[in-house]
Amino acid sequence: MALPPRRGPSLAHKARQRSPGHHYNASFLSSVDRADILTWLGGLHPLWEERYSKHFPPPPGQQQRRLLRPVYWLGNWQFACLDYYRPPKGVLNRCVKAEPFPAVLQRQVTKVEELARRMFRGPDLPKGWHLNTCLVNFYGSRLEEDRWVDTARVGEHKDFEPGPVASLSFGERALIQFVTSTRPGERDAVVLEQWLDDGSLELFGGKQWKEETFHRVQRVDTREGHDLAPKLPDFRTRRINLTFRYVPDVHVTPFAALSTEAREDVRGYMERLAKGSAFFRAELAREARPPAP
Template sequence: MAFPPNRGRSLAHKARQRSPGHHYNASFMSAADRAEALSWLAALHPLWEERYSKHFPPPPGQSQRRLLRPVYWLGNWQFACLDYYHPPKGVLNRCVQAEPFPAVLQRQVTKIEELARRMYRGPDMPARWHLNTCLVNFYGSRLEDGRWVDTARVGEHKDFEPGPVASLSFGERALIQFVTSSRPGERDAVVLEQWLDDGSLQLFGGARWKEQTFHRVQRVDTRTGKTLAPELPDFRTRRINLTFRYVPDEHVIPFAALSPEAREDVRPYMAQLAKGSAFFRDAVAREPTVSPG
């Protein structure tokens, strides 16, 4: 489906002029690659994940909760109930081996990696850096108690994976903001904001954007009124974002190699993924047999 282009001098141009380490290209993907990527995305079976699990229970005073949006991962899957990848301490049993990138996304990754190696040097570019993990976020509205609730946002956070981070956007444009983080609870000063358009690339790295600021998706437009496939029960997707990062390869492990506790926590998700993926069916089949007693 076609989305209307933006007119005039955009925030993208201004951001490029004033923000070393942050790159934006509003028309990164060709029309053919964009169409192929959307066709591939339409065949996915995203998960609704819960934040906590048996071995990673809610903190005192909090309760179990579902994530705001359905997700899918490529390269490796960082389940919410495994508490994601968070070096230096949070590296074990966090990144479960997942499906490789399809050809259309690998073509984009190759171009992004070439661009990143021209942009970043020294400590901003880890020696073995390559984009080997991708989070697919589905932004939209979900049906709650008979009414549609807009959940198309992400709160302030940092990406802890080393090196530059890249994202590709599809559908309605989204406003991303980078905000200061000088003191906890006081992260309201916006140092950069950027509309992320359909078919665009955002690339950021270095201490300025990875360590000294948080970033958040403030809102997602509703101008076109269209939804994106795949069709999901009680959810309407109007934007899909793919965020590519680097996890050191030694920290990515097969499901069968997870600790018994981690396998128990994510086994229901793996079984659900296996219904729509030969890769995950094989991963589940390789799980060690637990002897009784």
């Protein structure tokens, strides 16, 4: 008698899920915490950032461009026009002090840090490592002139912040892939792919996942019909992802302590953030205070 067809993930896929240095938990968030985080997210005022600025202009032959999606940062804000955090050389005037994690997020971060310290050792867990920066990415469709264009993807990249990286997902599921690279400019094989579900945690670190592979978000589903807050006039959000990383505290800089050029480049963003955030209003006010005698 023939065996019934196998259902569910293939054995090969299950093996990939058990890859050392990569952890996935589809139901990490409780329903209560998930609801509380979504309520908090609905009160944010994301930014549409431009890629370049006066002191960091486009390369020859390229033009100014807006990022694919609105974003928000916690802990420290890595503005695109400051070229993000790129150690070992790109560390100064890159990470601007930002709002702390709300209590419901800090509880999740504490649990993730405990898990990471069980998973990673030695050089894979740098001295002083803790998750102190969070990028909130809004995935969906943006309004371009009179039509909606799907921008729910992220190209191949590496996270340069040292140590493990964690992410929490909300809304539609997304397909993330890790791909190898043996020649400059070429990507070879997909070594791991994972659907990131609503309420899930992904945690990865170590040489294989941080240095030897790139990762990308290939697509975001539309099957569940999510339309998440905050509601924006020129963007429809169907997925939100929170990516937590570590920046050495010595490299986190208050706005008032940035170089003159960096402050000039991000002042407009800070002023926009201050309209919806007491934290950023205080940061701008701190710059205006005379130095202590």
